[in-house]
Amino acid sequence: MNFSKIIINWYSAHKRDLPWRKTQNPYHIWLSEIILQQTQVKQGLPYYLKFVEVFPTVFDLADSDEQKVLKLWQGLGYYSRARNLHFTAKYIAEELNGNFPNTYKDIVKLKGVGDYTASAIASFAFSEVTAVVDGNVYRVLSRYFGIDTPINSTQGIKGFKALATELIDKKQPAKFNQAIMEFGAQQCKPKNPYCIICPLQEKCVAFQTNKIENLPVKLKKTKVRNRFFNYLVFLDANHKTLVEKRTKKGIWQNLYQFPLIESEKSLSIDEFETFSKSSEILNGKTFDFNLYNEADIIHKLSHQHLHTKFWIIQLEGELENAVSYSELKEFPVPALIGEFISKFKFKN
DNA sequence: AAGTCGGGGCA
DNA sequence: TGCCCAGACTT
Structure with a gap:
């Protein structure tokens, strides 16, 4: 079995029951992805539930004012996400008649949406074959393939995206993207990953060479x-x-x-x-x-x-x-x- | 390419 | 304490 098949099989057996995985509504998926940027699922989940309840459609969000959006976002951090969220909701409601853009190319143009989020929305909502690369994906790929290129270098960003693009299952891109992220979050964790019971153990370069703790490599630390x-x-x-x-x-x-x-x-x-x-x-x-x-x-x-x-x-x-x-x-x-x-x- | 932007969880 | 989290934007 190849890498992608193993990842997907693992996912089928271990995936968490998360609300944004039960919908293909691009607005709801977009909401979840913005909320989850640099945010753990556990922290973001209650915010997602609040936003879907208070703003069921993109028009509800667009009709709100920024202060109310920020109030609902309070405590989650990175508040530019909330400001851009509101800005983009107004854009979609007013300029696009509420029609969410349905290709990576168009989605990535939205304010607050970068490469990762565009790929996530395009694959989850529209089944486009476009690979997500988030912190989980960097970790899984750098370990499995033993790649020590810094994940936040220009070369690393480009290289890991290309690698993920090679690996993605073209017949089920959404499931593959979900699977590799979930695998990184639960199995191939930053600290104390479950290598002993890992289905990728045999071919995992980092495990075989005892470099799990050295990968992924990341440049510079923020000075306070x-x-x-x-x-x-x-x-x-x-x-x-x-x-x-x-x-x-x-x-x-x-x-x-x-x-x-x-x-x-x-x-x-x-x-x-x-x-x-x-x-x-x-x-x-x-x-x-x-x-x-x-x-x-x-x-x-x-x-x-x-x-x-x-x-x-x-x-x-x-x-x-x-x-x-x-x-x-x-x-x-x-x-x-x-x-x-x-x-x-x-x-x- | 480097800096900036939050708050919480974990060893 | 330091690092990480379903990253994006600005300088």
Whole structure:
């Protein structure tokens, strides 16, 4: 039996029961694939169920506004996926009359859809013979064939795609694509793969040469930048607070947060009182700061560590443009802010 | 080609 | 802690 037959047989016996495998609706498949980018099935599944329920058709998603989409996406990360999802839904609804493009060539043109996602949708929804190459596929192929070309090098990206294209079962491309990814996720795992019971063991170069732990090869590691966030949590006489939208390019674009003063290092209360005066937000005014968290809350992103302090500011008067707790709950916020909101006692 | 974009799971 | 996850986009 060849590689593809073994993979497909393994899949038939071990596949998980996942909702996006029961449909050929390209809209639902597209939703699932965007949600699952760089996201484990376990983490993405509840989001997929929410999105299908709240937005059953592409028109429902297109008719929503971005803020509601981001709110539903809250906690999943990589928020550009949600913004592009909404943008593309509007494009399909308004420009294509709701007709999802049905070839790899056209699907890959959609914003937020790259080579992997286009192949996934084209094969799953339209049975096009186009091979998916995700993190699972890189791992399975690099190990089985003993290929040490870095998977994130230009040569590696091109080479593994070509190899997957050679291997795909042309009579059942969707099943092959599902099978090789599922095999990578469950059997040929990153750590402690089940080589002892693996049906590919005999011909697996990495297993036969004891290189399982050395493959796949990946270039460079992300260097982490430390940042120091000081959030101003105002509470006026009506228990209302201030929020601002992150409109600039970096992290959390179009999500909401409390007014933020970023500093070069972690500041004591004395240092912060001095430092904050020069901030535009406070406009030279001074306030009575009450530090919510003694130790910095360190929120870790893949490439930034956010050392965070929440400063509580109780006010006698009423703030303009302030929001109540019930209003606050409607804003999409980063997980860091959401965590604070759920723990802090807003009096309403 | 390298950098950026989240949050959670795992050894 | 460091690496990975049904990657894509920007610089």
